[in-house]
Amino acid sequence: METRASHILVGSFVLAFLAGLIAFAVWISKVDLDAEYTDYDIYFDGSVSGLYKRSIVYYSGIPVGDVRDITLAPHDAQKVRVWVRLRAEVPVTEGAEAKLEFQGLTGVAYIELKGGPPGGAAIVAKEGDDRAIIPSGTSAFQAVFEGAPDLINQAIVAIVQIQKLLSDENIQSISSTLKNADQLSGNLARGTDDIEVIVAEARQVLANATTAADNISKLAASGNALVEKDGERLVNEAVATMQAATDMIKRIDGLVAANEGGITQFVGGSLPEVSRMIVDLRSTAQSLSRLMKRIEQNPAKIIFGTKEAKFDLETRSTKDGEK
Amino acid sequence: MTQYLTQKLKMAGVAASAFLVASCGPLISFGDDGPADSIYTLHYGGIVGADSPVGPVVYVDSPQMAEGLDGQGVSVRLDGNQRTTLTGAGWAAHLSDLVRDYVTLALGATSNANMIGVGGLDIKAGCRLGIKVWAMEFVPGLISSEDTVDVAMQFSLVRLSDSKLLSHPTFSQTVNVQSSGGRGIVAAFDAAMAAAARDYSRWFKVESKACETT
Numbered sequence: 181m182e183t184r185a186s187h188i189l190v191g192s193f194v195l196a197f198l199a200g201l202i203a204f205a206v207w208i209s210k211v212d213l214d215a216e217y218t219d220y221d222i223y224f225d226g227s228v229s230g231l232y233k234r235s236i237v238y239y240s241g242i243p244v245g246d247v248r249d250i251t252l253a254p255h256d257a258q259k260v261r262v263w264v265r266l267r268a269e270v271p272v273t274e275g276a277e278a279k280l281e282f283q284g285l286t287g288v289a290y291i292e293l294k295g296g297p298p299g300g301a302a303i304v305a306k307e308g309d310d311r312a313i314i315p316s317g318t319s320a321f322q323a324v325f326e327g328a329p330d331l332i333n334q335a336i337v338a339i340v341q342i343q344k345l346l347s348d349e350n351i352q353s354i355s356s357t358l359k360n361a362d363q364l365s366g367n368l369a370r371g372t373d374d375i376e377v378i379v380a381e382a383r384q385v386l387a388n389a390t391t392a393a394d395n396i397s398k399l400a401a402s403g404n405a406l407v408e409k410d411g412e413r414l415v416n417e418a419v420a421t422m423q424a425a426t427d428m429i430k431r432i433d434g435l436v437a438a439n440e441g442g443i444t445q446f447v448g449g450s451l452p453e454v455s456r457m458i459v460d461l462r463s464t465a466q467s468l469s470r471l472m473k474r475i476e477q478n479p480a481k482i483i484f485g486t487k488e489a490k491f492d493l494e495t496r497s498t499k500d501g502e503k
Numbered sequence: 504m505t506q507y508l509t510q511k512l513k514m515a516g517v518a519a520s521a522f523l524v525a526s527c528g529p530l531i532s533f534g535d536d537g538p539a540d541s542i543y544t545l546h547y548g549g550i551v552g553a554d555s556p557v558g559p560v561v562y563v564d565s566p567q568m569a570e571g572l573d574g575q576g577v578s579v580r581l582d583g584n585q586r587t588t589l590t591g592a593g594w595a596a597h598l599s600d601l602v603r604d605y606v607t608l609a610l611g612a613t614s615n616a617n618m619i620g621v622g623g624l625d626i627k628a629g630c631r632l633g634i635k636v637w638a639m640e641f642v643p644g645l646i647s648s649e650d651t652v653d654v655a656m657q658f659s660l661v662r663l664s665d666s667k668l669l670s671h672p673t674f675s676q677t678v679n680v681q682s683s684g685g686r687g688i689v690a691a692f693d694a695a696m697a698a699a700a701r702d703y704s705r706w707f708k709v710e711s712k713a714c715e716t717t
C-alpha cells in the first residue's frame with residue numbers, strides 16, 4: 181500500500197525553514213533594515229593611493245560609513261572625487277572636514293571625518309551638485325608624503341654640509357680643541373687645590389681685616405675716652421713739663437752767657453785738639469793691635485827679637501845676625 | 504820640740520827652692536852682649552826757626568812708616584825684594600820720631616808757620632800735616648861706590664776748620680853714599696833728607712797760606 185504524503189505539511193515545513201534561514205542570514209549579516217544614509221562627495225587634492233571602494237569612513241574614530249565610489253573630479257582632473265555614504269545621524273555640519281588617513285604601515289587608507297562646531301547648519305547639496313560636498317584637508321601623512329621629496333633634498337644638502345663640516349682638517353681642529361679642553365680641565369682640576377688655598381688665604385685675610393677693623397674701632401673708642409677722660413690731665417702734665425723745660429733752657433742760657441768765653445774757647449780750640457788726639461789715639465790703638473797680634477803669634481820674637489840675616493858692610497853680604 | 508822641727512823644715516825648703524832657681528840660670532838667656540852698635544840720628548843742618556806770631560799753626564802728625572821701616576834698625580833694601588837691617592848700626596830712636604822732628608825743624612825754619620810736634624795737642628792749629636814715609640833705606644850696590652840711600656815721603660796737609668785736604672804731594676830723593684861705614688850711610692841719609700826738605704819746604708810755603716787762622 182502506497183504511503184500517502186501530506187503535501188500541505190511538507191510545503192509549510194519548507195517555507196518555515198526558508199523563513200528561518202533568511203532571518204538567520206539577516207541576523208548574521210547584521211543588516212540594519214531600518215538604517216538611513218546620506219551620500220556626500222569629498223574632493224581630495226592629489227593622490228588617494230590606498231583608498232578603495234568599501235573603505236571605511238570614521239567620525240572621531242567611529243565607523244559611520246564607507247566609500248561608495250572613487251573617480252576623478254568632473255571639471256578638474258587634478259582632484260579626486262570620493263563618494264561616501266554616511267549614516268544619516270552623523271552630524272556633518274558646516275566646519276566639518278575630511279582627511280585621508282592610513283592604518284599603520286600597511287598602506288590601507290580610510291577617511292577620517294572631523295565634525296564642525298556644535299549647533300552648526302548641516303551641509304546640504306548645492307545646485308548643480310549631485311551630493312553635498314564635505315571639504316577636505318591635508319592629513320599628517322599626506323603632509324609627510326608631500327614634503328618628503330623636499331625633506332630628502334634638504335637632508336641630502338644637510339649631509340653634504342655635514343660631510344664638509346667633518347672634513348679631515350676640521351676633525352683635526354676639533355680633535356685639537358678637545359685636547360686643549362681636556363688639558364684645560366686637567367689644569368683646572370690640578371689647580372683646584374691652589375684655588376682652595378687662595379680662597380682660604382683670602383678668607384683669612386678678610387678675617388684679619390675684620391679683626392683689624394674691630395680693633396681700630398675699639399682703639400678709636402678708647403682714644404675718644406682717653407681724650408675725654410685723661411686728655412685734660414695729660415695736657416696739664418705737658419704744660420708743666422714745657423714750663424720745666426723752659427726753666428732749664430733759661431738756666432742753661434744763663435750758664436752759657438756767664439761762661440761764654442770758656443765755651444767759645446772749647447768749641448773753637450779744644451775740639452780740633454780733641455780731634456787730633458783722637459787721630460793719635462787711633463794710631464796708637466792700631467800699633468797696640470799690631471803688637472798684640474805679634475805677641476799672640478810668637479811671644480819669643482817680641483822678647484828676644486827676630487832672627488834675621490843682617491847686612492854686613494864689611495863683607496857686603498848678609499849673615500845670620502845675632503847680637 | 505815640734506815647732507823647732509817645723510821651722511827647720513821650712514828653712515830647708517827655702518834653701519832648696521833657692522838652689523833650684525839658681526840652677527835654672529843657664530837655661531834663660533837674654534842674649535850675649537857682643538860688640539856695641541853704633542847709634543845714629545838724623546841731623547838737620549839748617550837754622551832753627553824763630554817765633555812767628557802771625558804765621559799759621561800747623562800740627563805735625565806722627566809719621567806713618569811703610570812696612571819694615573819703623574823701628575830703630577837702619578833699613579836695607581836688597582835685590583829680590585829682600586829687606587833687612589844694617590849690622591852694627593842703629594837709630595837713636597824710632598825712625599818715625601826722628602823723621603817727625605826733622606820735618607818739624609825744617610818747615611819751621613823755612614816758613615813763617617808755627618810747627619807743632621810732639622806734645623802740642625792742646626794748641627789750636629789751623630792745619631794738620633800728615634806724613635807717610637814710603638822709603639828711608641840703604642840700598643847697597645855691587646861695589647861700595649854704588650851704594651845709595653833712598654828717601655820718599657808723602658805729605659797730607661789738612662785744614663782742620665773744615666777737614667779739607669789742601670795738598671797731597673810726594674817727595675823722594677836718592678843720594679850716593681860717599682864714604683864707607685855707618686857714618687857714610689847716615690851722612691847720605693842726612694843729605695837726602697836735606698834735599699827733600701828743600702823740595703817740600705817750597706811746597707809748604709805756598710800751601711800753608713790756606714791754614715791761616717782768623
